[in-house]
Amino acid sequence: xxxxxxxxxxxxxxxxxxxxxxxxxxxxxxxxxxxxxxxxxxxxxxxxxxxxxxxxxxxxxxxxxxxxxxxxxxxxx
Amino acid sequence: xxxxxxxxxxxxxxxxxxxxxxxxxxxxxxxxxxxxxxxxxxxxxxxxxxxxxxxxxxxxxxxxxxxxxxxxxxxxxxxxxxxxxxxxxxxxxxxxxxxxxxxxxxxxxxxxxxxxxxxxxxxxxxxxxxxxxxxxxxxxxxxxxxxxxxxxxxxxxxxxxxxxxxxxxxxxxxxxxxxxxxxxxxxxxxxxxxxxxxxxxxxxxxxxxxxxxxxxxxxxxxxxxxxxxxxxxxxxxxxxxxxxxxxxxxxxxxxxxxxxxxxxxxxxxxxxxxxxxxxxxxxxxxxxxxxxxxxxxxxxxxxxxxxxxxxxxxxxxxxxxxxxxxxxxxxxxxxxxxxxxxxxxxxxxxxxxxxxxxxxxxxxxxxxxxxxxxxxxxxxxxxxxxxxxxxxxxxxxxxxxxxxxxxxxxxxxxxxxxxxxxxxxxxxxxxxxxxxxxxxxxxxxxxxxxxxxxxxxxxxxxxxxxxxxxxxxxxx
Numbered sequence: 001x002x003x004x005x006x007x008x009x010x011x012x013x014x015x016x017x018x019x020x021x022x023x024x025x026x027x028x029x030x031x032x033x034x035x036x037x038x039x040x041x042x043x044x045x046x047x048x049x050x051x052x053x054x055x056x057x058x059x060x061x062x063x064x065x066x067x068x069x070x071x072x073x074x075x076x077x
Numbered sequence: 078x079x080x081x082x083x084x085x086x087x088x089x090x091x092x093x094x095x096x097x098x099x100x101x102x103x104x105x106x107x108x109x110x111x112x113x114x115x116x117x118x119x120x121x122x123x124x125x126x127x128x129x130x131x132x133x134x135x136x137x138x139x140x141x142x143x144x145x146x147x148x149x150x151x152x153x154x155x156x157x158x159x160x161x162x163x164x165x166x167x168x169x170x171x172x173x174x175x176x177x178x179x180x181x182x183x184x185x186x187x188x189x190x191x192x193x194x195x196x197x198x199x200x201x202x203x204x205x206x207x208x209x210x211x212x213x214x215x216x217x218x219x220x221x222x223x224x225x226x227x228x229x230x231x232x233x234x235x236x237x238x239x240x241x242x243x244x245x246x247x248x249x250x251x252x253x254x255x256x257x258x259x260x261x262x263x264x265x266x267x268x269x270x271x272x273x274x275x276x277x278x279x280x281x282x283x284x285x286x287x288x289x290x291x292x293x294x295x296x297x298x299x300x301x302x303x304x305x306x307x308x309x310x311x312x313x314x315x316x317x318x319x320x321x322x323x324x325x326x327x328x329x330x331x332x333x334x335x336x337x338x339x340x341x342x343x344x345x346x347x348x349x350x351x352x353x354x355x356x357x358x359x360x361x362x363x364x365x366x367x368x369x370x371x372x373x374x375x376x377x378x379x380x381x382x383x384x385x386x387x388x389x390x391x392x393x394x395x396x397x398x399x400x401x402x403x404x405x406x407x408x409x410x411x412x413x414x415x416x417x418x419x420x421x422x423x424x425x426x427x428x429x430x431x432x433x434x435x436x437x438x439x440x441x442x443x444x445x446x447x448x449x450x451x452x453x454x455x456x457x458x459x460x461x462x463x464x465x466x467x468x469x470x471x472x473x474x475x476x477x478x479x480x481x482x483x484x485x486x487x488x489x490x491x492x493x494x495x496x497x498x499x500x501x502x503x504x505x506x507x508x509x510x511x512x513x514x515x516x517x518x519x520x521x522x523x524x525x526x527x528x529x530x531x532x533x534x535x536x537x538x539x540x541x542x543x544x545x546x547x548x549x550x551x552x553x
Contacts (some may be wrong), residue, residue, distance in 0.1 A: 011387055013254060
């Protein structure tokens with residue numbers, strides 16, 4: 001989780017601390033462009049293709065972590 | 078980088094232009110023609126308490142924190158044009174009183190300032206900041222920025238920073254966090270040119286266009302130019318328009334304000350359905366184009382990406398605008414919400430490869446479509462959305478009076494450029510069509526806007542309504 005939060009903090013300066021339940025848009029303040037860049041950066045480090053993530057279900061930092069781990073597990077299989 | 082000796086004997090380290098700057102310079106030389114095209118004129122004004130001395134101090138500190146306000150340019154044999162940071166911004170902040178004038182008189186003068194410029198802008202300061210007293214009890218400041226050093230995002234970032242410093246000094250609110258170094262962001266841009274990522278982006282665009290069918294031009298003029306060119310050329314299957322944008326760059330703007338209430342309805346609908354605001358606007362735009370072109374399902378527009386992701390990119394100024402074609406094929410049975418998602422998918426796909434040079438991307442596209450000239454186009458207009466950037470004011474009462482004004486420089490490098498942004502005081506949408514006078518599009522644009530905003534509001538009221546149902550309601 002910390003690595004994801006570190007990447008997000010490279011894009012935004014939120015007033016509140018970011019946690020797993022923080023909403024990417026409303027709480028973190030990520031724009032569509034930010035989100036695409038954050039996901040691209042994280043996908044590189046997880047070794048997954050961004051198109052493998054079901055982003056419609058990703059609302060929070062924790063959702064993003066789960067989506068990345070699920071996609072990485074699928075690649076490993 | 079090169080070591081450059083300036084005419085005054087001073088030695089500076091200079092750098093080639095970035096891709097975004099080269100595109101802007103190319104467009105200026107080829108299509109804008111008039112130096113005013115490279116000017117951004119803007120201002121931030123409010124009624125109520127005003128402390129000119131504190132504002133002066135805040136502006137001086139904002140200038141000192143902003144690298145690109147010191148950016149200058151010089152011709153160079155190897156690179157054509159190079160950029161460097163001068164030691165000083167060279168700005169004397171004048172204080173000018175228009176309070177005795179009418180609003181029209183004052184506005185006309187500020188517009189003239191925005192139009193002033195020379196094609197020989199080399200080796201000298203390019204930006205102006207002035208404290209203003211305007212009619213109607215408004216006070217604040219006017220800025221003129223050079224478009225090779227600032228884009229709209231960077232201009233607004235400067236204004237927000239200056240206001241945050243002013244408010245901090247006035248109220249004791251926290252001083253804004255530091256800005257970021259331009260040269261670091263520029264170095265990243267230049268490093269991309271020789272990177273594996275660029276090779277991958279190039280391969281992506283080549284693959285994408287070579288596997289696509291040919292797009293089709295959709296006109297915003299009722300007297301459809303594609304139909305005319307098909308008849309004139311004897312080619313009934315022609316899908317591109319031959320559109321030379323190099324003549325008659327004189328332009329004007331057509332403004333529409335959407336009420337704060339209606340804007341909030343759109344924002345609330347986006348929030349509730351997890352949709353993107355610019356994609357809702359782009360769907361409205363493409364739906365109006367569809368209505369103007371026989372309910373065409375295949376619509377392309379050009380859209381601006383400001384490419385401000387990381388804090389370094391957001392807070393280092395500069396001009397980072399790249400332009401891409403956004404093509405969507407939306408069947409009539411798709412719901413409004415799903416059609417927005419289709420636009421969003423296309424937008425996000427483009428975001429992933431938008432570091433690539435705009436001009437080269439269009440070159441690859443033209444090669445794939447077997448068309449030879451840059452004047453052959455499938456995109457009839459350009460769209461840009463400026464998301465709200467928080468500009469602080471001393472009190473909520475003062476914020477309610479705030480005005481952010483963009484002064485048109487009366488020259489445009491493109492035939493039609495639609496900018497949508499949010500008003501400073503109530504967050505309502507402002508639609509600004511910058512159009513070429515020579516096209517005489519005013520009558521058609523009024524109808525076009527009506528179709529566009531109606532489509533947006535119908536979809537906002539009922540996101541399950543199909544695009545076909547919306548097209549029926551906005552039929553010509």
